[in-house]
Amino acid sequence: MSFLCATRMRGGYGGADILQGCDITVEKGEIAVIVGPNGAGKSTAMKAVFGMMSLREGSVVFDGEDITKLSPQDRVAKGMGFVPQTNNIFGTMSVEENLEMGGFLRRDDISVTIEQIYDLFPILREKRAQAAGELSGGQRQQVAVGRALMTQPKLLLLDEPTAGVSPIVMDELFDRIIEVARSGVSILMVEQNARQALEIADKGYVLVQGGNAYTDTGAALLANPEVRRTFLGG
């Protein structure tokens, strides 16, 4: 049994189903990436894993436990962290307060985790007292990831972490994400920058119309001529 096992997910936001029996699995410490054309249901699949959308069919098993019926908040308590694509920081609060709020549920000492996050994202230590909303796009994404890491999640869900940042910042963010994965946190991420994301992925999912079109290692998908021609622009 994989660490995260979402099987035969079917459902949508009322009306027609967006997910048509989609499967996602992630192993411990692995980076899994969901790519695919617009409207394929990439973000929807991730929201279903996190419980922000109720499934009509299928199940989500996390760390050996069926969590299909749990609310997102309860899934956070079980060890999932989620970084939304937009509005993912408290803009009027300082960087440090953002991290404190990330660890709101924890009753133990969170200062050690805050230090670890500052080690991971050194720029945040420098800007700890500054309002998060005043930072650059890349720095805000680091705050957002840092906030989600405060609960010490076992699985981190990232919804397009590099949306709207420059290519240099994107490379840096991916480097940090690899570092997070090396510390033992599994990562499931949805990405528009498919080629770069697959390069760092242990596993890639290509979704088309709410179903799995291709599933393989990141390198194999990059090498697959069919995938290259249809999704990666040659």
Place this chain on the structure above:
Amino acid sequence: MIDLLNALVALLNYVVIPATAYGAQLALGALGVTLVFGILRFSNFAHADVMAFGTMVVIGVTALFQSWGISFGILPTALLALPFGCLATIALVLGTDRVVYRFYRRVKAAPVMLMIVSIGVAFVMNGVVRMFVGTEDRTFSDGARFLISARDFKAATGLDEALSLKTTQAVTVVTAVIVVAALFWFLNRTRTGKSMRAYSDNEDLALLSGINPEHVVRVTWVIVAILATVAGTLYGLDKSFKPFTYFQILLPMFAAAIVGGFGSPLGAIVGGFTIAYAEILFTYAFKKVAGYVLPEALQPDGLAQLLSTDYKFAVSFAILVIVLLFRPNGLFGGKSA
């Protein structure tokens, strides 16, 4: 030189001191309005009547204390009654939330709908207050009337102009400073206070972080009740208590909150003083001051008053409209009203 001093004293006495006291009262009121807007996301038109309710309880407890012979020296007895007024008001707003607002929160009603609901709540509270305490004017300040009386000041300085500082004015400013300092300490330094700011900033992310919205809402109502009772009592001590006047200061309070930026506590304070100073400067007759500083030839014929005091609400209304037209997010960039 003496003329200049006289002019300065006149300005202090008729503009600066009353405007500062009034500004502090408005700021406390506007803080309550802005907190409800920031956390519960609606314009609470019942706030003035919550103030009136709190003040009514304080008046009742004050009368009780006076009948028992309890007093607070030179300070008004009402200050001793204040904690009881706060408790009663906390019970009132928590009860109202439970019976009225919670339902609309559950069904995710639009802010406009909640605003209209709050107008209904205002009417009910207003009726309750008038039923218990009546509609007439009441003065309930006791203790020493003046810290600096006009006669003493004249005798001490030998100036023609008098300066008087009412005890209630000094009490207003000191109490407001203490309450605001406590509020900012709470919002910026405590876990619960930070979670309130987080919830106000980004509701979805606050939920994701495990912040319990109902707890945040309860704490907010408790703070709002305390702010309203303190603001209402200070206003009543400084002027007098009349339920209908309280409903009228809703406009300057909202103007203050919006000028500062709706949802921004710091903005509410700046807004409160801006509105208070504007109201008083626009309705003050400058003839006396002009008499001291201007040469004979330039003396104004009239009172040199821009607006009659009857129009002071027009000043807040005009400022409100100007701010909404040119800077809808307010000076401190709150959420757009």
